[in-house]
Amino acid sequence: QHKFWETQPVGQFKDVGVTDLPEGPIEPATPLSEVKQEPYNLPAQYEWTTCDMESDETCNEVYALLKNNYVEDDENMFRFNYSKEFLSWALRPPGYYKSWHIGVRAKASKKLVAFITGIPARIRVRGEVVKMAEVNFLCVHKKLRSKRLAPVMIKEVTRRVHLENIWQAAYTAGVVLPTPVTTAQYWHRSLNPKKLIDVGFSRLGARMTMSRTIKLYKLPDSPVTPGFRKMELRDVPAVTRLLRNYLAQFVVAPDFDEDDVEHWLRPVENVIDSFVVESPETHEITDFCSFYTLPSSILGNQNYSTLKAAYSYYNVPTKTPLLQLMNDALIVAKQKDFDVFNALDVMFNESFVKELKFGPGDGQLHYYLYNYRLQQALRPSELGLVLL
Ligand code: NHW
Ligand code: EN5
Structure with a gap:
């Protein structure tokens, strides 16, 4: 069903209703020296790029990718059109990491074909304040869909978040994944x-x-x-x-x-x-x-x-x-x-x-937490x- 998400530290559908698991991190933090130092491999025609959202030119490329390829309603009548000013605000909060603004380019044309971002946040879950990444703006160009690029992008943002010694994340999606917090x-x-x-x-x-x-x-x-x-x-x-x-x-x-x-x-x-x-x-x-x-x-x-x-x-x-x-x-x-x-x-x-x-x-x-379990x-x- 979920060949990728089954391998990730998130609540699994098979555990829904299982009440004897403790609340908190699903897997422990590891020493930073054990975090993979090199980026994940992309298909050979593509390369990673870090998107400098302070650069007008890069901001324009991200804007255009999302304007043409980001979220639509279920009948494909409307598509989110986040403005450049909005993206610049949303992606540069206090303490943001440029390395968490991740693009994928076609090697030949240098065209931006995919994107994913994280920003740092402190999120309280019951009594505990947890340092997290908020992951958003995951987007793969319409012509490159269903090639399993999204799991590679998610693994890469996860790696770069780990490099900052952060081990949890929060994200939302319109689709059902393992498993919603609400x-x-x-x-x-x-x-x-x-x-x-x-x-x-x-x-x-x-x-x-x-x-x-x-x-x-x-x-x-x-x-x-x-x-x-x-x-x-x-x-x-x-x-x-x-x-x-x-x-x-x-x-x-x-x-x-x-x-x-x-x-x-x-x-x-x-x-x-x-x-x-x-x-x-x-x-x-x-x-x-x-x-x-x-x-x-x-x-x-x-x-x-x-x-x-x-x-x-x-x-x-x-x-x-x-x-x-x-x-x-x-x-x-x-x-x-x-x-x-x-x-x-x-x-x-x-x-x-x-x-x-x-x-x-x-x-x-649907709201999700990565590597943090809630009882219910x-x-x-x-x-x-x-x-x-
Ligand atoms: S939700 C908006 C997501 N973007 C869009 O819907 C835009 C239009 N769609 C696309 O661009 C807000 C593509 O369809 C995307 C998938 C890129 C969505 N979240 O490459 P494949 C966010 O940005 C799984 C998570 O073949 P594709 C939040 C899917 O279940 N996973 O598909 C982002 C399958 O895995 P499975 C999603 O259609 C949060 C696999 O991707 C997903 O070409 C990210 C298929 O990949 C989604 N929205 O590309 C997670 N949509 O296991 C962050 C599909 O089921 C986690 N998939 O086989 C935290 C990381 C940080 C941790 C730090 C400790
Ligand atoms: C990450 N931050 O489906 C977000 N929007 O209801 C990513 N429907 O606008 C995930 N289908 O109901 C986003 N009109 C997930 C949402 C994706 C976009 C989406 C829905 C939310 C939406 C509209 C238009 C439907 C068009 C046909 C809708 C009815 C409004 C009506 C107004 C008058 C009173 C009754 C309701």
Whole structure:
């Protein structure tokens, strides 16, 4: 079934329900001198390349590979189109390793044909903070699929992570692999229902007209919460305190310090939007919300080429109810011309989706840990982690 994944230190399907295995690393760390020093072998026509994401030229090549070959929905109508600015942000967090941005080139043409990345993260699992790699952007050019290139790329990123003395990883995928820590459901909130229907992202409901549908999804012109404003650099200490305190309640969540918050939660134009609620009386920061920008190419539509989507990221209500905070997020996303607002049913997101008129999508997202066993799969509401 899974000739590659059966050989890896991940939870195996045959062990699902076996409760006598301990939580924690599946295999121990080994001395660095025992980590393979040379890269894994690729088929002879291909060579490894380390992608310098500070170089505009390399960033452009990665962008183009992903734009044309990365993730599509199950009916091949949409394909993720991460922007260059987004990739540069996502791949250069505090303490990142250039060696974890791995490409494969055709030797003859030097064309970039495959890619995989890791970034360092501290992830808490129950009471323990574990140094991990977050692995993302695995992509093999459409013409090179099903040649078992992906396992070689995964082994190579694993080797380079091991060389930094890190032995665990977290990743997500739309496909089922051995074995999910949890499975989250995508929910979608129409902001521009006419366009979504025109491009086939959603359908006109039964007994609904276009004008009734547009009215159904109407939103106010500006946020309703007094003191709701864009996050600024000076908010980093307060946002870090709010977020650390909030994420403490989930079984798996990132361990963010101020440097992480400055990188991951500060607004970056066309990449991430984040907002705080500052109490008009005390000027205290009481709440936080954020979403990232990930457009999708619309494949084969005469009238439209991109779908502008916002994805719910980290949200922390303390004074403002989560429902109201997310309603304000929808309002600002609409003002910024997003077509749809997406959320997973992780953390407490289930508590607002129905009331705020999100509908369930046809996609799911499976979360995985590499070389770390959990006794039992989690509910998505026990997960406090959002990967890009
Ligand atoms: S999920 C998005 C992945 N990318 C895409 O879906 C883009 C479009 N598809 C492709 O480019 C986010 C290709 O189809 C890919 C597979 C490259 C996906 N994760 O080369 P073969 C991430 O980036 C297994 C893991 O022939 P291919 C997360 C598959 O089960 N494994 O297939 C990435 C099979 O193994 P099996 C996946 O279609 C996390 C083998 O690959 C997978 O030409 C990576 C077939 O290989 C996926 N998404 O290329 C893991 N899709 O055992 C990180 C397929 O079943 C682990 N496969 O026979 C941690 C590493 C670090 C550890 C540090 C301690
Ligand atoms: C690594 N970070 O399937 C991520 N998206 O539902 C990699 N469906 O957009 C893994 N099929 O349901 C990503 N519209 C896995 C996800 C891959 C992309 C994907 C799904 C998620 C999606 C849309 C479009 C479906 C088009 C046909 C969908 C319905 C929306 C509708 C709005 C109105 C209320 C009811 C729902």
